[in-house]
Amino acid sequence: MSAAPQALRRLLSEIGTVDQVGIEERVAKYTTRSIKKKSKLFGLNLAVSMVDLTTLEGKDTPGKVASLCQKALLPHDQGDVPTVAAVCVYPAMVKHAAKYVKGTPVRIASVATAFPSGQAPLKTRLAEVRAAVADGADEIDMVINRGAFLSGQFSLMQDEIAQVVEACGNATLKVILETSELETYDNIRAASFLAMRVIRPGDFIKTSTGKTSSNATLGNNQVMLDAIRDFFLETGTAIAMKPAGGIRTAKQALHFLIAVKETLGDEWLNNQRYRFGASSLLNDLLRQLEKERTGAYQAPYYFSEAAEAY
């Protein structure tokens, strides 16, 4: 028998396993809640304030990042819409984003550590983190060493996270577990705990990079929220959470917020403790807010959507 199952079993006997059927039944209920009128408005505005407005593409340019920053600062010119929490860009784009959002409530998040695979020497990954922080990143989104986790080298994985924490300095850290590559809920719970034990209060655990086939789901979000709750009850340390990838509609965002409210409570319903990593979610949130404001369903091309004549 290889080391991986043994190490995992030891860890799970300590932290408890996940009841997969129970989780899925529970999250299915979240989608049946009726959120209307005032609570819907509250939820939509809250979701806007939690968005990490993201562009992570090979074709990103300083110009594209500039328009992303403008959008982050003023999501919509009608109504009373809050700014988003942060813009999330590649390290090379941090200095371009800094020109627009430094000194504003919008923070700069940067993915680092050889995102999305993490397959680079540790030295390189740490240097990338330091460079992003030096350029002005307020938050660093790192990926864990999934290879180390899956082969049972938990202390290697934790050591690497700890070194990134150190490299971050004052910057907030978000640890991406890449749930789709961890495969089971038990693995997600185990990786959550391993990460939470080495990061600081107020740092995040994050579901995914958005670069693989499956991203944030209500299920893996719930497993991680449960882990955060159990860790908080055990140690008193509050860890924040960021689902990322695949959350495109306002309705989905409300479902995720219901999960937060019903699992962790109001303490986590703010952008210090919960974020959405998304690029197209913001436009749908604005669209629904504008629908609530005017009473009329809105066309997507009013919200800086790349739209054709339709």
Place this chain on the structure above:
Amino acid sequence: MSRLPITKTPKCYVGGAFIRSESGRVAPLHDARGAFFANIPQCTRKDLRNAVEAAAKAGPGWAKRSAYNRGQILYRLAEMMEARSAELAEAIQIGGSTKADANHEVASSIERLIHYAGWTDKYEQLLGNVNPVASPHFNFTVTEPMGIIGVLTPEEAPLLALITLIAPAITCGNTVIALASESQPYPAIVLGEMLATSDLPGGVVNLLTGQRSELVPTFASHTHLRAISGVANADERKEIRLAAADSVKRVNLRKAEDPTDWPSPKLQGLSAIRELIEFKTTWHPIGA
């Protein structure tokens, strides 16, 4: 031994799929003699919103089809209706039409589609232009589809009026959300089944059934609908014009209180297409 009857659940054709209303509501439909016929979905403003999303998705692809291909597809729809004309005629008779009238309505509807199938690759030549200008430029006017068109059908002529209003819109690359006759919705349900087998991409034509009073305000105010065409009474026309002004929507409505001669050839042709396109004029320098 008698066989248990297998009755059909009528469903609306939206986004290429057959849907029930998201509300789950239905209303009983009775035939002209008062006997129960079927339960018809009562679509809501959310069904309309979903239909608009489906139409928006299908729109760019449909507009990019070659004019010739759009003509082929309209012709194919006419073929499907011809093959199932008896079923369409029966659907119309539920509303009380005589067999002869119903057959005539089906035949007129099919011919109307054939008429527009011919127009797909011809209207551009007639409506587009090379304009004379006093500088070394080419100046072209070309047509573009408007986008998503809301269609409000009248109570009478449940198939022919529907086809008369839908066909010119899709001929020139628009997509359509049509609200079927409230009192005679069944022909639209049957037409949906033919649209599904006609090579027309899903989402290009979306057919809703339900109460006008519930749906007209959303048709009028939804900013993604670029035009409203069809038939409306005085109160509806006022409501539609007011909300359409907010969303800068083109309104082209016949008066419900004036009788319309639906089989008349005057209701088909280039002018109906022209109501549903935008003109774009471009300047291009001549020579090097």
